[in-house]
Amino acid sequence: MNYRGVIHRYHKYLPVKTESIITLHEGNTPLISAERLRKAIGLTARLYLKFEGMNPTGSFKDRGMTYAVSKAHEDSAKAIICASTGNTSASASAYSAKANIRCVVLIPEGKIAYGKLSQAMVHGSTVIQIKGNFDEALKMVIQLGQHFPIHIVNSVNPYRLHGQKTAAFEICETLGDAPDFHSLPVGNAGNISAYWMGYKEWRQEGHTSKTPCMLGFQAAKAAPLVLGKPIKSPETIASAIRIGNPASWTSAIRAKEESNGTIDKITDAEIVKAYKMVSTLEGIFCEPASAISIAGIIKFNKKNPFKKNQILVCTLTGHGLKDPDVAIKNSPKPFTCKNKLDDLVKILKL
Ligand code: F0G
Numbered sequence: 001m002n003y004r005g006v007i008h009r010y011h012k013y014l015p016v017k018t019e020s021i022i023t024l025h026e027g028n029t030p031l032i033s034a035e036r037l038r039k040a041i042g043l044t045a046r047l048y049l050k051f052e053g054m055n056p057t058g059s060f061k062d063r064g065m066t067y068a069v070s071k072a073h074e075d076s077a078k079a080i081i082c083a084s085t086g087n088t089s090a091s092a093s094a095y096s097a098k099a100n101i102r103c104v105v106l107i108p109e110g111k112i113a114y115g116k117l118s119q120a121m122v123h124g125s126t127v128i129q130i131k132g133n134f135d136e137a138l139k140m141v142i143q144l145g146q147h148f149p150i151h152i153v154n155s156v157n158p159y160r161l162h163g164q165k166t167a168a169f170e171i172c173e174t175l176g177d178a179p180d181f182h183s184l185p186v187g188n189a190g191n192i193s194a195y196w197m198g199y200k201e202w203r204q205e206g207h208t209s210k211t212p213c214m215l216g217f218q219a220a221k222a223a224p225l226v227l228g229k230p231i232k233s234p235e236t237i238a239s240a241i242r243i244g245n246p247a248s249w250t251s252a253i254r255a256k257e258e259s260n261g262t263i264d265k266i267t268d269a270e271i272v273k274a275y276k277m278v279s280t281l282e283g284i285f286c287e288p289a290s291a292i293s294i295a296g297i298i299k300f301n302k303k304n305p306f307k308k309n310q311i312l313v314c315t316l317t318g319h320g321l322k323d324p325d326v327a328i329k330n331s332p333k334p335f336t337c338k339n340k341l342d343d344l345v346k347i348l349k350l
Contacts, residue, residue, distance in 0.1 A: 006166040014067050020074035022099040026062035029054045031174045036281040045306035053319030060317050061091035067163030069095040072151040080151045083137035085240045086116030092153050093123035106130050106137040115322035135245045155190030156247050168198025178208040179311040183293040186216040187241035189252035196255035214261035217296035223265035237268045240289035270295040285320030
């Protein structure tokens with residue numbers, strides 16, 4: 001039968017009434033072997049990229065949103081709400097349109113990438129720009145949820161993380177076992193918690209022989225988990241992870257400790273370098289925030305070189321088309337040419 005999304009595929013692990021399932025056929029994203037990137041980094045280990053930009057709204061959020069919105073639908077919810085750096089709002093907007101549920105999104109004014117803003121707007125959500133940052137917007141959403149009958153679909157909603165754990169299931173199924181290391185960006189810290197839950201569950205079910213070491217990376221000026229305390233005004237080019245007080249703080253630290261992993265910080269310059277490497281060497285256009293998973297591997301490998309035959313997976317969390325500004329600012333400028341063949345030949349130095 002036609003592929004019908006993560007709930008149908010893993011229904012046993014994501015219980016909800018079949019007639020309540022709201023899906024845009026998310027998940028089943030490619031796990032891509034990255035040979036040119038591996039060589040450029042000088043890795044002897046095997047490197048795979050889980051390209052979550054291939055989800056219906058262009059990010060991993062769809063895995064959790066299908067489950068959170070299906071559950072809201074099952075509960076006959078009238079409205080859902082989220083705070084977002086962009087991707088959660090894009091995903092909530094699309095799934096709520098399909099479910100015919102009202103959607104309200106709070107975003108930091110002027111701080112989200114243009115593609116994401118267009119997604120929230122086009123699906124008919126009520127879009128509210130907050131004169132504040134993501135952390136402040138999330139605080140308002142949580143307060144509102146306590147007083148009004150509106151379902152919060154941020155990752156404080158446990159269904160979100162259960163949906164997102166399916167990415168770990170897929171990776172294990174594709175590789176035939178769990179990888180040795182899993183690298184990913186950390187913002188509100190839901191995804192690292194979800195992956196760790198997924199890897200542990202798949203091991204307990206007897207599908208794998210091990211669980212990976214979790215490597216989480218935050219932007220240098222938005223790294224509360226590395227610093228050990230919240231940051232008031234986080235800053236980074238990677239707007240998706242511009243977060244100073246992650247909601248899933250405790251479970252992210254638990255994932256790091258239980259998996260014998262690490263959570264480290266990466267500068268914006270290192271993020272941009274990795275972003276350009278993956279686009280020019282692998283033909284994969286991901287978000288700046290996603291590229292931190294590769295920048296993290298580069299940094300980690302310098303101190304603790306990965307061994308030959310170890311398997312590393314980096315999650316590329318979102319599609320680069322969401323943030324064209326960063327791509328244009330960080331790529332060679334296009335040439336301008338007269339409509340004359342001579343001029344073209346001159347430019348091409350043929
Ligand atoms: N990568 C991208 C592209 C994201 O959009 C996010 C989070 C993350 C990584 C970090 O994941 O929060 O689970 O640690 N975006 C949220 C949003 C905050 O509102 O779209 P996390």
